[in-house]
Amino acid sequence: MHIPDGFIDAPTSAAYGAVAVAGVGYAVRRASAEVDDQVVPLAGLCAAFVFAGQMLNFPVALGTSGHLLGGVLAAVLVGPWLGAIAIAVVLLVQSLFADGGLTALGLNITNMAIVGALLGYLLFRLVLRVLPARLGSVPAAAGTAALVTVPLAAASFVLQFAVGGTVDLPLGGVTGAMLGVHVLIGIGEAFITAATVSLVVATRPDLVYGARHLLERAPLEIRGAAGVQAGGAAISGAAVTGKVDA
Amino acid sequence: MSGGHAAVAVYRPRGTVLHRLPAECKIVAVFGYVVTVVLTPITAGWAFAAHALVVIALGVLGRVAPGPAARRMLIELPFLAFAVALPFVAAGERTELFGVVTVSRDGLLQAFGLVARATLGVALVVVLAATTPARELLTGLDRLRMPAVIVAVMSFMLRYSTLIVDQMHRMAIARAARGHRPRTLASARTLAMALGSLFIRSYERGERVHLAMLSRGYTGSLPVGLPREPASRAHWAAATAAVAVGAAIAAAAGVARGLG
Numbered sequence: 001m002h003i004p005d006g007f008i009d010a011p012t013s014a015a016y017g018a019v020a021v022a023g024v025g026y027a028v029r030r031a032s033a034e035v036d037d038q039v040v041p042l043a044g045l046c047a048a049f050v051f052a053g054q055m056l057n058f059p060v061a062l063g064t065s066g067h068l069l070g071g072v073l074a075a076v077l078v079g080p081w082l083g084a085i086a087i088a089v090v091l092l093v094q095s096l097f098a099d100g101g102l103t104a105l106g107l108n109i110t111n112m113a114i115v116g117a118l119l120g121y122l123l124f125r126l127v128l129r130v131l132p133a134r135l136g137s138v139p140a141a142a143g144t145a146a147l148v149t150v151p152l153a154a155a156s157f158v159l160q161f162a163v164g165g166t167v168d169l170p171l172g173g174v175t176g177a178m179l180g181v182h183v184l185i186g187i188g189e190a191f192i193t194a195a196t197v198s199l200v201v202a203t204r205p206d207l208v209y210g211a212r213h214l215l216e217r218a219p220l221e222i223r224g225a226a227g228v229q230a231g232g233a234a235i236s237g238a239a240v241t242g243k244v245d246a
Numbered sequence: 247m248s249g250g251h252a253a254v255a256v257y258r259p260r261g262t263v264l265h266r267l268p269a270e271c272k273i274v275a276v277f278g279y280v281v282t283v284v285l286t287p288i289t290a291g292w293a294f295a296a297h298a299l300v301v302i303a304l305g306v307l308g309r310v311a312p313g314p315a316a317r318r319m320l321i322e323l324p325f326l327a328f329a330v331a332l333p334f335v336a337a338g339e340r341t342e343l344f345g346v347v348t349v350s351r352d353g354l355l356q357a358f359g360l361v362a363r364a365t366l367g368v369a370l371v372v373v374l375a376a377t378t379p380a381r382e383l384l385t386g387l388d389r390l391r392m393p394a395v396i397v398a399v400m401s402f403m404l405r406y407s408t409l410i411v412d413q414m415h416r417m418a419i420a421r422a423a424r425g426h427r428p429r430t431l432a433s434a435r436t437l438a439m440a441l442g443s444l445f446i447r448s449y450e451r452g453e454r455v456h457l458a459m460l461s462r463g464y465t466g467s468l469p470v471g472l473p474r475e476p477a478s479r480a481h482w483a484a485a486t487a488a489v490a491v492g493a494a495i496a497a498a499a500g501v502a503r504g505l506g
Contacts, residue, residue, distance in 0.1 A: 044403050100364070
């Protein structure tokens with residue numbers, strides 16, 4: 001969903017431009033507090049990853065194919081702030097380097113970076129809270145959040161259309177069509193997001209921002225060596241294990 | 247460098263006036279012009295023809311290759327579906343089309359406006375991208391006071407997306423070599439696995455790049471772009487003139503609607 005110029009009227013676009021500037025500005029501040037001098041390389045590489053991921057078409061049904069939006073995926077993997085910056089930068093580059101929609105940039109950033117990544121991450125954390133607190137829940141929560149976030153982003157577009165649409169389509173029809181299509185897209189997005197996150201959780205759980213709090217909870221056990229009774233020997237024979245629940 | 251990047255593939259090095267105009271002037275001019283296009287009332291068809299002439303003139307001035315430019319503009323296809331549906335579902339007076347179907351007159355007009363504005367918006371950006379190398383666009387954004395961190399993230403994205411897209415293609419070749427033929431929904435799982443590996447490799451590359459930057463004395467801010475002379479008064483005058491033409495067309499169309 002890439003809103004072009006002139007689809008939403010100028011005042012609404014300008015207002016959403018302000019929303020986007022405020023949202024991305026806040027994300028930059030939070031990200032800088034979190035990873036400091038790593039913001040630029042990590043957000044930059046994440047933006048490049050999202051850009052590449054969006055080129056990866058997956059078959060949907062009957063010969064049609066869809067591509068990833070990546071908001072929830074980016075937010076779960078690198079965190080909501082870096083993820084939102086990455087998505088916003090992808091949109092900025094696309095609009096400035098070839099795809100147009102300069103005046104609609106605020107609308108697109110609101111839908112995909114603020115709703116898609118920030119709100120998506122909030123949903124992810126909410127879902128994670130009701131699931132058992134272990135790593136296996138992370139992909140399921142990410143998938144569920146993606147499933148809901150894609151129609152939510154579409155709903156955000158419908159709201160923009162209701163406020164400042166330049167064409168008079170019946171609002172009910174637009175809502176129905178947009179939500180219907182995006183529920184389907186959301187299913188694909190949920191599947192890809194969950195499977196991708198599950199692979200990263202299985203191989204490098206420390207890289208998954210949304211799983212870090214679960215890793216930190218893993219207790220450090222200091223086990224005495226079995227059968228060693230003497231005081232001094234117990235220490236020299238102690239095994240230090242950081243048990244990771246995976 | 248980033249010349250092979252898919253997003254900047256429309257750039258053609260030439261020595262035209264548009265190529266020499268500093269990027270910050272071009273960005274402001276394009277943005278300003280798109281705003282005037284958006285503000286032009288859709289009832290004035292001739293105004294959009296005038297806008298199109300201006301854009302075509304700019305394209306000729308910048309010697310923009312028509313083929314790649316046209317391919318770029320396919321991006322708006324999904325929204326054309328909206329435009330095609332409009333005349334059939336929009337409210338308002340009905341009119342006959344080709345003597346076959348009756349459609350909404352307003353819907354037809356709005357569909358025209360939708361397509362015209364979106365097309366002009368893309369075409370202007372294509373002229374910008376075709377006449378400005380990526381690093382100059384970044385310098386221009388920096389001069390326009392875009393926050394340094396956003397410019398730096400953009401420059402990273404542009405620099406590394408070529409590498410990452412190449413890596414993705416190599417992984418696709420490797421999958422194909424193992425007999426992977428993606429046809430059904432089941433193959434989506436394989437693609438998701440590939441995406442996961444791609445993320446890990448991208449992130450690890452990000453970490454290596456960060457360490458390499460630290461070892462070269464990086465402290466959190468990047469030197470932006472190549473030193474280049476900032477825009478002169480004449481450059482800004484040229485940019486303002488372009489926007490003024492658009493504004494004049496939009497204003498004339500607005501007045502015409504007021505009279506009619």
